[in-house]
Amino acid sequence: MVQCVKLTESRSSNAVTPHSSDVVITVHGFLAGNRSMRLLGDSALDLGHQVIHWSYPSLRGSIISHGAQLSRLLSDLAPRPQVRKIHLITHSMGGIIARTAILQSRLESRWADKCGQIVMLAPPNSGSRLTRLPLGPLTARFPQIQELSESPDSYVRGLPSLRRMKAGIIAAARDLVVSPESTHLEGQHDHAVVATTHQRLTRHPEALRMTANFLHSMQLRTEPSTPGLHAHGLNGNQRRRVHSAAA
DSSP states (O other), X not given: OOOOOOOOSSTTOXXXXXXXXXXXXXXXXXXXXXGGGHHHHHHHHTTTOEEEEEEOOTTSSOHXXXXXXXXXXXXXXXXXXXXXXXXXXXXXXXXXXXXXXXHHHTHHHHSGGGEEEEEEESOOTTOOGGGGSOOGGGGGXXXXXXXXXXXXXXXXXXXXXOSSSEEEEEEETXXXXXXXXXXXXXXOSEEEEESSOTTGGGGOHHHHHHHHHHHHHSOSSSOOOOTTOOTTSOOGGGOOOEEEEEO
């Protein structure tokens, strides 16, 4: 069940922000936790956004069920007048969960004016190489693996493209889990490839910089003009409290 989320201005405050603010939700990948998204979240904090590190049990449940949980969070945040825009930063399977949640919540039609950017790191938009491994009798225990199949009739291959959310996609050149070719999404706003591996992508300096760039200017390779923003996306001067919403 998604926890009630309070958006606060500082690390010591528990009050809802009295002014309009952008909210960034991070969604980690398979076999990971929200700690893997901390540096990416810092990139958003340095832009003055508020950050929610959303977590879910990646070894249990389907992408559809996790998407339903995240959908509830989106539906809770979108009507709030103090939320100006909703953005997402995702890694790997988290990107497919985010796409599922956007679809299930009807965010792009019900709250089109709240749709911001989504930065997807190594998303298996056309399936994952992991699904080639035979699971045998364990297949039923991991429905998310089947949903990420490279087969043309798999769940991920049938998901509709995003209509309002602007997608910036960052692939890893040495990715053994998701090939750079499989990260592309129809209608994507920008795409880049970073010379690193699947797991290291979330903390690679270039990926952190690109994430901040896209949130700021909707271009992965354009340096943001925000004063004090460092290449690694780490600047504590403008940070706001980070909250976790557990699925």
